Amino acid sequence: MRTALILLFLLALAAMPGALLPQRSLNANKVADYIAQHGWWGELLNRLQFYDVYASVWFSAIYLLLMISLVGCLLPRSVEYFKALKAKPVLTPRNLGRMPHHVESTVHKSQQDVVDDANKALHGWRKTEREEEDGSRTISAERGYLRETGNLVFHFAMLGLIVALAIGKMFGYEGQVIVKADGSQEFCNSGVLGYDSFHPGLRVDGTDLSPFCLKVDKFNVNFLPSGQPDLYRADVQYQSGADLDSGTWAQYGLEVNSPLRTAGDRIYLLGHGYAPIFTVTFPNGEKRTMDTQWRPSNQTTMLSEGATKFDPPGITDAQERRTKQIAVTGLLAPTARMQGSLLDSGFPDLRDPAVAVDVLRGDLGIDNGRGQSIFTVDQAMIDDGRLKKVARENLKPGGEIKLDDGTVVRFDGVKRWVYLQVSHDPTQVWVLVFAISIILGIGASLTIKRRRLWVRVSATNEGRTVVEVGGLARTDQAGYGEEFTRLSGAVTGGKN
Numbered sequence: 411m412r413t414a415l416i417l418l419f420l421l422a423l424a425a426m427p428g429a430l431l432p433q434r435s436l437n438a439n440k441v442a443d444y445i446a447q448h449g450w451w452g453e454l455l456n457r458l459q460f461y462d463v464y465a466s467v468w469f470s471a472i473y474l475l476l477m478i479s480l481v482g483c484l485l486p487r488s489v490e491y492f493k494a495l496k497a498k499p500v501l502t503p504r505n506l507g508r509m510p511h512h513v514e515s516t517v518h519k520s521q522q523d524v525v526d527d528a529n530k531a532l533h534g535w536r537k538t539e540r541e542e543e544d545g546s547r548t549i550s551a552e553r554g555y556l557r558e559t560g561n562l563v564f565h566f567a568m569l570g571l572i573v574a575l576a577i578g579k580m581f582g583y584e585g586q587v588i589v590k591a592d593g594s595q596e597f598c599n600s601g602v603l604g605y606d607s608f609h610p611g612l613r614v615d616g617t618d619l620s621p622f623c624l625k626v627d628k629f630n631v632n633f634l635p636s637g638q639p640d641l642y643r644a645d646v647q648y649q650s651g652a653d654l655d656s657g658t659w660a661q662y663g664l665e666v667n668s669p670l671r672t673a674g675d676r677i678y679l680l681g682h683g684y685a686p687i688f689t690v691t692f693p694n695g696e697k698r699t700m701d702t703q704w705r706p707s708n709q710t711t712m713l714s715e716g717a718t719k720f721d722p723p724g725i726t727d728a729q730e731r732r733t734k735q736i737a738v739t740g741l742l743a744p745t746a747r748m749q750g751s752l753l754d755s756g757f758p759d760l761r762d763p764a765v766a767v768d769v770l771r772g773d774l775g776i777d778n779g780r781g782q783s784i785f786t787v788d789q790a791m792i793d794d795g796r797l798k799k800v801a802r803e804n805l806k807p808g809g810e811i812k813l814d815d816g817t818v819v820r821f822d823g824v825k826r827w828v829y830l831q832v833s834h835d836p837t838q839v840w841v842l843v844f845a846i847s848i849i850l851g852i853g854a855s856l857t858i859k860r861r862r863l864w865v866r867v868s869a870t871n872e873g874r875t876v877v878e879v880g881g882l883a884r885t886d887q888a889g890y891g892e893e894f895t896r897l898s899g900a901v902t903g904g905k906n
Contacts, residue, residue: 411483417476424472428463431455435462435609473572480569484562491558498538499550502864506880509864511894513879515902521547521869524877524901528865531900535863546868554861554884560854567847574837574844582835583610583619588703590685591629591644591826598623599675599832620673620834622650626664629682629826633759637710642666644679644828664830674834681706681829686742686765687822688718693815696723703827704742705785712758714742716785719774732773737787737797738819740767746806753804763824766804769811772797860884863894865901877902 432440441461445452459466506512517524525539528549537551585605589597602608602616610616624646632641647659650673662670670677685703692698704716717739725731743755746764753766773796775788782788791797801811805821812818835841866878879898883890 414476414479414483417472417479421469421472421476424469425463427460431460431463433461433463435465473576477569477572480565480572484565484569487565488562491562494555494558499536499552499862502540502542502548502550502866503880506864506866506878509880509882511879511881511891511898513898513902515877516870516874517877517903519875519903521867521875524867524875525549525865528867528901531897532863542866544868546866548867549865550862551864552860552862554858556854557858557860560851560858562851564848564851564855567844567851571841571844571848574840578611578835578837578841580611580613582833582837583608583614583616584834585609585832586680587830587832588683588827589624589626589830590701590703591626591682591828593625593627593647596623596625597830599673605832620650620675621654622648622673622675623654624648624670624677626828629828631682631759633757637758639758642679642682646670646677648672648677674836676833676835678831678833679828680831683827683829684712684714684742684744684760684763685825685827686716686718686763687825688720688738689820689822690720690736690738691818691820692722692724693817694724698723699822701825702784707741708755710758711755712744713755714744715740716742717787719776719787721776728777732777732796733771735772735774735776736817736819737770737774738767739770739787740765742824744824760824760826764804764806765821767802767811767819767821768799769801769813769819770797771800771813859890861890861893863897 432444434441441456444461445456448455455461459468463469503509507514519527525547529537529539532549532551535551535553536555537549540548540550542548585602585608587597587605589595597604599619599622601619602610608616625648626644626646628645630641630643630645631639633639642665644664646662646664648662648670649657649659653660664670664677664679666679669679683703683706685701687699687701689697689699698720700718700720702716702718704714706712707715717737720736720738722731722734722736725734741753742763742765743753744759744763745755745757745761747754747756753764770787770792773791775782775791775797787797800813801819803809803811805811807821807823810818810820861881861883863879863881868876868878870876879894879901881890881894881898
């Protein structure tokens with residue numbers, strides 16, 4: 411048990427860096443920024459796996475050793491516990507006067523009547539009657555054995571919780587996806603490619619995810635005059651199980667603290683944002699419309715930044731196409747206001763949207779086989795001169811920019827998008843059961859007192875009966891004086 415307590419302390423200590431330092435599984439960009447800001451110290455922490463605490467070798471070692479230690483504690487204790495359950499209460503001590511609680515009395519009752527009264531008073535106690543060599547009859551009784559039961563339940567539940575969490579990490583997964591809130595985009599949980607970010611368990615390869623589909627019809631948000639939101643609600647349609655075959659859609663109001671549960675998964679509403687709509691009319695007259703989501707750079711005013719990228723149509727030569735790709739980058743203000751010559755947002759809701767954009771033309775680097783963020787352009791292309799700024803302007807909905815080659819970029823308006831998280835944990839019910847068991851077990855262990863009581867009934871030559879009652883509290887509490895007084899009074903008739 412001492413070893414288990416030390417390991418439990420070490421586990422808590424080892425978890426502290428996970429709370430104090432950015433974690434790669436949550437935000438890889440913050441980890442990269444932290445390493446860049448702290449130089450050699452940041453690199454050292456990286457080599458020591460301090461940015462992947464819960465997946466590190468040293469955290470896993472403590473975790474595993476704690477589980478082994480708990481098993482080593484519980485097995486012998488369980489054996490002793492079941493032995494004690496089968497055993498009878500201990501013999502009555504010869505000298506009850508040495509007990510912390512002791513009462514002796516002479517009563518005008520028969521020996522059998524006193525024994526019957528004692529058995530009645532000790533109803534619900536584990537007790538055993540015995541007869542001594544001198545003819546005295548004794549009752550050995552004990553109560554509060556559920557204290558040890560609670561103790562074992564607590565430790566087994568803790569062990570079960572550790573195992574359940576480990577299994578959940580192995581077979582669970584978590585993914586985030588942005589879905590447009592106008593019913594035009596359908597998300598299906600068919601593979602990892604549908605997610606913007608995906609964190610699989612150790613035994614999950616992404617090929618056997620829980621099948622379901624959903625789409626967001628509308629996103630409702632209510633802002634207080636201060637700009638703080640007091641309501642997020644996404645009206646979604648979803649289908650899973652037999653509904654996937656029949657095409658039936660069910661309705662659900664998804665809120666921040668009210669996740670959708672379907673197909674064994676939970677879908678959470680994490681946030682929202684805006685997607686400006688741009689239409690590019692190319693010199694040949696062809697049009698392309700894009701509504702790529704932009705990310706909020708200011709969560710209070712929802713001032714957003716991003717990049718909407720266009721590939722020119724009708725050009726089959728890859729080299730030529732790379733010289734005419736277009737990116738519209740900049741800021742989106744849902745409620746526009748000017749700070750000098752700079753666009754800013756005065757309120758998070760869509761009251762007076764506007765954009766301040768740079769139009770870039772050239773090679774976006776989207777054909778080189780390397781992934782890039784949808785929110786930014788490749789800075790290396792700008793530094794190399796392969797991607798150049800050809801226009802800059804502030805636009806309201808309907809505003810246009812005409813480029814030198816006849817290309818027209820028009821700002822059409824703004825759509826909303828919602829940020830969803832899909833979580834799958836096959837052991838979540840067991841985690842809840844074990845967590846409740848831990849509370850019940852520790853509650854029983856702390857509140858129930860173990861105590862013993864002995865009664866010796868001896869007949870005298872004068873036709874009277876001498877009754878001795880002794881009591882002992884087997885826990886750290888001072889005793890059970892009131893209960894002992896009541897029980898001994900019921901046995902002795904209240905006379906000392």
